[in-house]
Structure formats: structure tokens, C-alpha cells
Amino acid sequence: MTQAVLQTEQLSKKYRRRVVVDQLSLTVEQGDVFGFLGQNGAGKSTTIRMALGLMRPTSGRVRVLGHDMSRQPLRALKRVGAIIEGPAFYENFSGRQNLRMLAAMSGGAERQRIEMVLEIVGLRERARDPVRVYSHGMRQRLGIAQALLPNPEFIILDEPTDGLDPQGLCETRMLIQRLRDELGLTVMLSSHLLHEVEQICNRVAIIDEGRLLYQGPVADLIANDNWIQLRVDRVTEAYDLLSRNPRLSLDRNGDQSIYVKMDEEEVPLVNALLVQNGFRVMELSPRRESLERVFMRLTGKHEPKSKQETTQK
Ligand SMILES: Nc1ncnc2c1ncn2[C@@H]1O[C@H](COP(=O)(O)OP(=O)(O)OP(=O)(O)O)[C@@H](O)[C@H]1O
Ligand SMILES: [Mg+2]
Structure with a gap:
């Protein structure tokens, strides 16, 4: 040892x-x-x-x-x-x-x-x-x-x-x-x-x-976190579409993008769904968590002191 x-x-x-x-x-x-x-x-x-x-x-x-x-x-x-x-x-x-x-x-x-x-x-x-x-x-x-x-x-x-x-x-x-x-x-x-x-x-x-x-x-x-960052045109409409799928957890990241919690196998399915519905998918990538987000996840608290991201629902 x-x-x-x-x-x-x-x-x-x-x-x-x-x-x-x-x-x-x-x-x-x-x-x-x-x-x-x-x-x-x-x-x-x-x-x-x-x-x-x-x-x-x-x-x-x-x-x-x-x-x-x-x-x-x-x-x-x-x-x-x-x-x-x-x-x-x-x-x-x-x-x-x-x-x-x-x-x-x-x-x-x-x-x-x-x-x-x-x-x-x-x-x-x-x-x-x-x-x-x-x-x-x-x-x-x-x-x-x-x-x-x-x-x-x-x-x-x-x-x-x-x-x-x-x-x-x-x-x-x-x-x-x-x-x-x-x-x-x-x-x-x-x-x-x-x-x-x-x-x-x-x-x-x-x-x-x-x-x-x-x-x-x-x-x-x-790695534990399975959140994928999705950048897409018409963010609000995309959010509405995806929220109809009960298997996906969603989180808005300001006006920029959506975070979607899903297993890796589902990523192509979500991509296909969006494309079939006429959305332009710019990016689907693992979310890089900031320390603020890790804190929120671990403590259940709101974002402390520095505010780098705005989260809206
Ligand atoms: N001599 C002291 N008397 C009273 N409080 C103190 C003293 N030294 C540090 N503290 C307090 O202890 C806490 C922890 O301080 P510390 O310097 O260890 O933090 P830190 O994590 O190193 O922060 P930073 O990232 O700003 O360097 C702070 O609330 C600080 O005000
Ligand atoms: Mg210090």
C-alpha cells in the first residue's frame, strides 16, 4: 500500500x-x-x-x-x-x-x-x-x-x-x-x-x-453528468418539441442553447427528431460544467457569488 x-x-x-x-x-x-x-x-x-x-x-x-x-x-x-x-x-x-x-x-x-x-x-x-x-x-x-x-x-x-x-x-x-x-x-x-x-x-x-x-x-x-449541450436555431420551439418526450430532462441556458440530459445512444435520435422537424442543429456536445453548476448540483444551493451563466425556465 x-x-x-x-x-x-x-x-x-x-x-x-x-x-x-x-x-x-x-x-x-x-x-x-x-x-x-x-x-x-x-x-x-x-x-x-x-x-x-x-x-x-x-x-x-x-x-x-x-x-x-x-x-x-x-x-x-x-x-x-x-x-x-x-x-x-x-x-x-x-x-x-x-x-x-x-x-x-x-x-x-x-x-x-x-x-x-x-x-x-x-x-x-x-x-x-x-x-x-x-x-x-x-x-x-x-x-x-x-x-x-x-x-x-x-x-x-x-x-x-x-x-x-x-x-x-x-x-x-x-x-x-x-x-x-x-x-x-x-x-x-x-x-x-x-x-x-x-x-x-x-x-x-x-x-x-x-x-x-x-x-x-x-x-x-x-462524466457522471449526462447533460448534452444543444445549440439550435429557434431555441424556444426546439425546447417545446423536446419537452414532449418524457425521457428527456431539459434546462434552458439563456437564449443560447438548451441542456438535455440523455444517454449517449439517444443523441442521434434527438438530432434526427430536430432535423425532421426543420430545425438546424449547430452543436450537440457534452456540457462543460462550470464550478458553479457543480456546486449547485452537490449542494442544491443557488449559484454562489459569481454569476457566469443565466438559467431560465
Ligand atoms: N485571521 C483570520 N481571522 C478571521 N477570519 C479569517 C482569518 N483568516 C481567514 N479568515 C476567514 O476564513 C475564511 C476562509 O478563508 P481562506 O483564506 O482560507 O479562503 P480561501 O478559500 O483561500 O479563499 P480565496 O479563494 O479568496 O483565497 C474566510 O471567510 C476568511 O475571511
Ligand atoms: Mg486563498
Whole structure:
């Protein structure tokens, strides 16, 4: 049996009376790229702080690489790298100098190691430039470089893709995949973007208000759902036609399209029905669920905070 890299048991954190992490039991296995998903304020950073021994849990336990964090934090931490909530750098110093200084503070790292992590994150060419001229994506990568300095087995990245543009997202995604595939690292990353996590991670935990909603393979989370997105002309009439079939569940997605819940075998039948009735079918594709929709499904709640889609009946 492989040993879990991170295991939290009934982990909780209260601020005064308010519970922000609630009986959270997470397991990150070796070789995972584990996504830790939740909306702003869900408790991700708080959980990560407790996992790294930076904050005491109100109750519950954390084991990292087999060590109990309340008893032997240093043994575990020697083998872990992390960035939490956007790392801070000395703006007037270069990326390389920043890494040297950060390394010096934590016992030093060999010159070679610094060059190696710069290479891994693709900042070698820009390593002489002061951090103040770095783009957001370059700063994030310098943060990852810092996390890699101690040559860890496990890295925890808090929102490594936050605020990145598509190109930055793609670079970070490839970097994280390389960390796992080429360096054999186990990675845990937090995010509030399901779509991102879906592309990078093999396993995911979703939390809401500190409570676990789901933990398991990403594929199971999304695939379970049999909802097909249908783009068609005359959406309202198409909706009326399909709603006469009691086997289909329907949901309007604004004026744009209809979601139809059906087994795969029924897709051609629905297509034929629409075409026979003179509709022009532009698209029939598996619905890409947003995090908001997954939340609604798992909690039965209405869409929280950000509203990206409008659903009308
Ligand atoms: N020191 C503190 N005192 C009181 N409340 C706090 C403190 N730190 C965090 N909280 C609260 O705990 C909750 C969880 O915060 P946390 O930073 O863990 O969320 P998060 O999931 O990381 O959110 P984000 O996506 O915005 O980074 C929030 O409601 C926050 O206001
Ligand atoms: Mg956070």
C-alpha cells in the first residue's frame, strides 16, 4: 500500500465562533496532481496553512509524508515546497538574486540548484532582470521556482493560476505536468476554476464553507453528468418539441442553447427528431460544467457569488 503524502483527519479551524474549515478529511496520494477547489473564502488557504504547520488547527490531525505535523513538522517540511497566496519578492533585485536570498534564509541552496530551478520554470533567460519588470505569470513561476528550491517530493501551490491569461495558464499547466512526470513530484494546487483543475489534475476535492462536497477522480465528477449541450436555431420551439418526450430532462441556458440530459445512444435520435422537424442543429456536445453548476448540483444551493451563466425556465 502506498503511503499518503498528505492526510488530514477531521481537520477544523474556527475563528471566534465561526467555523471556516469543518471536519475536513483529505488524502493526497503519491503521484497525484491534486486539485483543491473552492470559491473565494471557502477555506483553501486556511487548510493549506494548517497542512504546512503554519497555523494550529482547532481540532483534527494532519500527516505529511507520514509525519504528524503537531509533533514532527520539521521532518516533513524538509521534503515539502509551497507557495501560499502569491509569494512576495524584492522588487529591485533580479529573479536569480531573489532565489539566492530566499534560499539563504532557509539554510542555503547550491548555486547549481538555483540554476536548475530557473531552468525548470523557464526563467533562465530573464533571471537577470529585476522582479519589478516581471509579468504576473513570471512572478507566479518564480514562486514555483522558490517552492522547488529545497528539492521537495511534494509541493503545495495556492492558486498558481490565479489571474493568468490563456498563455500563462497553458505554460503553468505544462510546467505542473512536467513536475509530476519528469521530476516525480506530488502536487497539490488550489483553485477556484473547475475548468483549470479538470485539465491539470487527476484527483480533486471540492469544499464549500469549509466542508467537503466531493473528493475523488476528476473524471467521475464531470462524466457522471449526462447533460448534452444543444445549440439550435429557434431555441424556444426546439425546447417545446423536446419537452414532449418524457425521457428527456431539459434546462434552458439563456437564449443560447438548451441542456438535455440523455444517454449517449439517444443523441442521434434527438438530432434526427430536430432535423425532421426543420430545425438546424449547430452543436450537440457534452456540457462543460462550470464550478458553479457543480456546486449547485452537490449542494442544491443557488449559484454562489459569481454569476457566469443565466438559467431560465
Ligand atoms: N485571521 C483570520 N481571522 C478571521 N477570519 C479569517 C482569518 N483568516 C481567514 N479568515 C476567514 O476564513 C475564511 C476562509 O478563508 P481562506 O483564506 O482560507 O479562503 P480561501 O478559500 O483561500 O479563499 P480565496 O479563494 O479568496 O483565497 C474566510 O471567510 C476568511 O475571511
Ligand atoms: Mg486563498
